[in-house]
Amino acid sequence: xxxxxxxxxxxxxxxxxxxxxxxxxxxxxxxxxxxxxxxxxxxxxxxxxxxxxxxxxxxxxxxxxxxxxxxxxxxxxxxxxxxxxxxxxxxxxxxxxxxxxxxxxxxxxxx
Amino acid sequence: xxxxxxxxxxxxxxxxxxxxxxxxxxxxxxxxxxxxxxxxxxxxxxxxxxxxxxxxxxxxxxxxxxxxxxxxxxxxxxxxxxxxxxxxxxxxxxxxxxxxxxxxxxxxxx
Numbered sequence: 001x002x003x004x005x006x007x008x009x010x011x012x013x014x015x016x017x018x019x020x021x022x023x024x025x026x027x028x029x030x031x032x033x034x035x036x037x038x039x040x041x042x043x044x045x046x047x048x049x050x051x052x053x054x055x056x057x058x059x060x061x062x063x064x065x066x067x068x069x070x071x072x073x074x075x076x077x078x079x080x081x082x083x084x085x086x087x088x089x090x091x092x093x094x095x096x097x098x099x100x101x102x103x104x105x106x107x108x109x110x111x
Numbered sequence: 112x113x114x115x116x117x118x119x120x121x122x123x124x125x126x127x128x129x130x131x132x133x134x135x136x137x138x139x140x141x142x143x144x145x146x147x148x149x150x151x152x153x154x155x156x157x158x159x160x161x162x163x164x165x166x167x168x169x170x171x172x173x174x175x176x177x178x179x180x181x182x183x184x185x186x187x188x189x190x191x192x193x194x195x196x197x198x199x200x201x202x203x204x205x206x207x208x209x210x211x212x213x214x215x216x217x218x219x220x221x
Contacts (some may be wrong), residue, residue: 004154018204031207042200042211043155050207058208059112092155098143098162102154104185 004103006091012109013081020046021076023091029101031094032074033058034066036087037105043090049074056085081110113138114202117212129171131216134201137182143204144177144184148196148197149214155200159186191219 007022025032030051035043035058045058049068063085065077078085088107092100114137124130135202142163147155161168161175161184168175172191177184188195196219201212 029170030206033209040120043117043209044211045208048208059210098207099145099157100209102147102156102202104152104154111189 003027004091004093004101006089006103006106008106010107012111013078014111015082017076017081018079019081019108020078021089021108022073023075023103024073025091025101025103026072027095027101028071029091029093029095030071032068033092033094033100034064034076035076035086035090036085037059038042038087046076048060061107079105083110084095086103086110113141113203113205113210115201115212117215118203120213121216121218123218123220124191126191126193128158128191130186130191130195130217130219132186132199132201133183134185134212135181135183136203136210138203138205138210139179139182141203141205141210144175145202145204145209146173146175147198147200147202148188156213158199171208173175188217191217193219193221195219205220 006015034046047066054072091103145160149155174187179193
């Protein structure tokens with residue numbers, strides 16, 4: 001099992017450009033999550049999907065959209081990137097119960 | 112929403128000594144408290160967790176304690192080794208959504 005995979009690993013955007021971060025898991029988990037990690041602030045929840053076909057806002061959803069494409073895949077889209085969205089983005093998935101498993105992250109820089 | 116505070120932000124220990132990281136949370140409805148270890152350039156990895164109906168849990172050199180009344184939980188690492196050097200995050204969960212502390216950078220000196 002690859003676990004949780006994310007693409008790309010690194011990305012540089014100009015202000016106003018759009019892009020989609022991809023996440024996939026092969027553990028047959030129902031729930032998936034997107035977090036951002038900024039220096040000195042830990043991880044903050046952007047959006048989550050409790051099951052296929054459902055998505056909900058987390059703590060910091062502004063400027064982002066998500067799509068739960070199927071049970072395996074959960075994508076995060078930035079429609080018009082801003083420098084404040086420079087961050088490291090992590091995807092996670094959860095089995096039945098509490099434990100969340102994290103991917104390796106995407107490091108995004110917006111110039 | 113939930114607010115998790117974590118202390119200290121940095122911790123330097125001599126190899127073989129113990130390390131203790133403390134967290135407090137604000138939402139009394141939180142019922143699950145995981146600890147994650149993050150190495151440079153990697154995603155967080157769960158090292159131990161505890162649920163609200165348990166006061167203490169131990170796994171080899173790592174232990175976690177929970178005081179629900181005080182809304183306080185702690186990570187204890189004994190006999191520290193160089194490979195324990197990393198950033199450690201505590202988190203509190205309510206309805207399967209995690210709120211994280213700001214992290215503690217642990218450095219184990221040889």
